[in-house]
Amino acid sequence: MDREMKRVLADIEIPGELRERGRQGVKRAKQEMRREPGFIRRRLMTVGIAAALLIPTGAFAYQSLLADELYGSFDEMKVHIVSATLEKYLLLDAKLNQAKGVLGEAEYKEFERGLSNFTDTRIAYGNTNGNVDYEAIPKAERAEVKQALADLQPYFDQLNDQPAARDVLTAEEYDAYIEALMREESIRVRAGEYVEDMPDELRQSYEEALAIIREVNRKQQQN
DSSP states (O other), X not given: OOHHHHHHHHTSOOOHHHHHXXXXXXXXXXXXHHHOHHHHXXXXXXXXXXXXXXXXXXXXXXSOOHHHHHHSOHHHHHHHOTTOOHHHHHHHHHHHHHHHHHHOHHHHHHHHHHHXXXXXXXXXXXXXXXXOOGGGSOHHHHHHHHHHHHHHHHHHHHHTTOOOHHHHSOHHHHHXXXXXXXXXXXXXXXXXXXXXXXXXXXXXXXXXXXXXXXXXXXXXXXX
C-alpha cells in the first residue's frame, strides 16, 4: 500500500467491534482461498469486506469492494504495488466503508472522486511501494495531484475528527503544508526511508518538510 495512503488511513480510528469483525473477515478470506483458490482469483473483483463482516461466507463473493473502485481489484493493485497484501486491501476497504458511513453518500462520492484521481497518479508514477517522486512527473500532472491532495485533506481531517488544516491555516500556509507532504514523500523515494542514510542536502529538506507537517498537527490539536 502506498505510504501516503497508509499515513492518512492509519489515523482513522476503527471501533473495536468493527476491527474485530475485520480480523474475522481476513481470516475467512484466507480460509476461502485455501478451499477454492481458483474461484477466489476469478471472483476477487467482487469480494466484499462488508459481506465478510456481516453475513455468512456463502454469500461472500457476491458483494463489491469499495477498494475495487479505486484499484480495479487486488490483483490489479498488486501489479503496481508489489508490497500490497490481501489483508491490507481488506483493511483499506473497511476504512473506506467507515468513511462512507461518516461522510454520507453524496459527500463520499466527492471524496472518492478526488481519491481516485490521486490514486491514478500513484499507480502511474509510484515505485514498487506506491510512493511517488513528485519532482519527476510532468508539471501539469503534478499540479493536478497537488490540487487533488489539497481537496482531499479536509475529508481526512474530518474522518480523524480534527479541525480542517485548511481552516486553521492561511492560504499560503496551507499551500506550504501540501507541498511539505509531497516533498517528504519525494525525498523518501529518492533517498530511502532512513533519515540517517540520506545525503545532507536531502536530509535537511526532509526535516524541514517534517517540521511544517508537525507544526500543522500542533495547530490542529490546539483548535
